[in-house]
Amino acid sequence: MKVAIVGGTAGLGFGLAVRLAHSGAEVVIGSRQAEKAVMAADAAAKASGAELQGGANPDVVAGAEAVIVAVPFPGQAPIYKGIKEALGPGTAVIDCTVPLASEVGGKATRLLGVWEGSAAQQARGILGKEIPLASAFHTVMAAALEDASHPIDQDILVCGDPPAKETARRVVELISGARFIDCGPLENARILESLTALLIGINIRNKLTPGAGIHITGL
Numbered sequence: 001m002k003v004a005i006v007g008g009t010a011g012l013g014f015g016l017a018v019r020l021a022h023s024g025a026e027v028v029i030g031s032r033q034a035e036k037a038v039m040a041a042d043a044a045a046k047a048s049g050a051e052l053q054g055g056a057n058p059d060v061v062a063g064a065e066a067v068i069v070a071v072p073f074p075g076q077a078p079i080y081k082g083i084k085e086a087l088g089p090g091t092a093v094i095d096c097t098v099p100l101a102s103e104v105g106g107k108a109t110r111l112l113g114v115w116e117g118s119a120a121q122q123a124r125g126i127l128g129k130e131i132p133l134a135s136a137f138h139t140v141m142a143a144a145l146e147d148a149s150h151p152i153d154q155d156i157l158v159c160g161d162p163p164a165k166e167t168a169r170r171v172v173e174l175i176s177g178a179r180f181i182d183c184g185p186l187e188n189a190r191i192l193e194s195l196t197a198l199l200i201g202i203n204i205r206n207k208l209t210p211g212a213g214i215h216i217t218g219l
């Protein structure tokens with residue numbers, strides 16, 4: 001499975017790159033600067049023991065089965081406008097963006113209001129309905145992903161279009177200890193995105209590293 005990670009040079013995207021490459025996926029890291037992506041791919045190769053490629057964001061998404069977008073909210077709209085034309089017919093997009101208030105000088109435990117309802121729905125507005133879109137990975141912290149030798153033991157909550165959720169399920173199942181949970185349509189992204197702010201607050205109050213995650217019981 002070929003997975004392109006836009007914004008994969010740091011944070012959540014980098015952690016996902018390490019985990020997915022470790023599990024045998026063909027991972028390509030994207031960046032606004034191709035050289036930075038190549039350096040991140042080298043670092044992820046060392047961390048995962050696998051081979052990765054890197055390149056400019058619009059170049060890496062071409063031909064990928066899954067495109068994971070993991071960038072800060074202020075960069076999300078320009079990133080989607082920059083990659084939209086390069087997305088092929090067989091590609092599903094998995095958005096991880098959270099509109100944290102800390103992106104504009106506020107608290108990381110609070111969310112910004114987004115006109116469309118959520119960051120993922122803002123992405124839908126830019127991409128249109130033809131491109132399958134899911135929203136996922138809001139409740140797993142980057143630090144929990146970086147060491148691929150330990151299972152993460154967390155549920156991954158995913159909402160969106162059925163074909164994109166199916167692709168997301170296959171991505172999630174590559175991560176040791178992760179369980180895919182179908183959370184319904186894309187409109188539920190506003191709930192999932194708010195969980196990041198909630199978990200950041202829990203992490204701060206309990207001084208947690210690498211951070212709390214989510215388990216849905218009773219399934």
Ligand SMILES: NC(=O)c1ccc[n+]([C@@H]2O[C@H](COP(=O)([O-])OP(=O)(O)OC[C@H]3O[C@@H](n4cnc5c(N)ncnc54)[C@H](OP(=O)(O)O)[C@@H]3O)[C@@H](O)[C@H]2O)c1
Nearest residue numbers: 007009010011012031032070071072075097098138141142
């Ligand atoms: N970190 C977490 O644990 C975590 C957990 C849940 C959800 N999230 C969400 O996932 C997204 C990524 O978070 P993160 O902590 O991984 O972010 P980050 O480390 O700050 O940034 C990730 C990458 O995004 C690119 N980027 C940064 N600013 C950008 C901008 N203005 N425009 C376009 N690209 C930009 C950079 O890549 P280049 O410079 O190489 O282009 C950077 O390496 C955020 O929306 C965050 O709320 C994060």
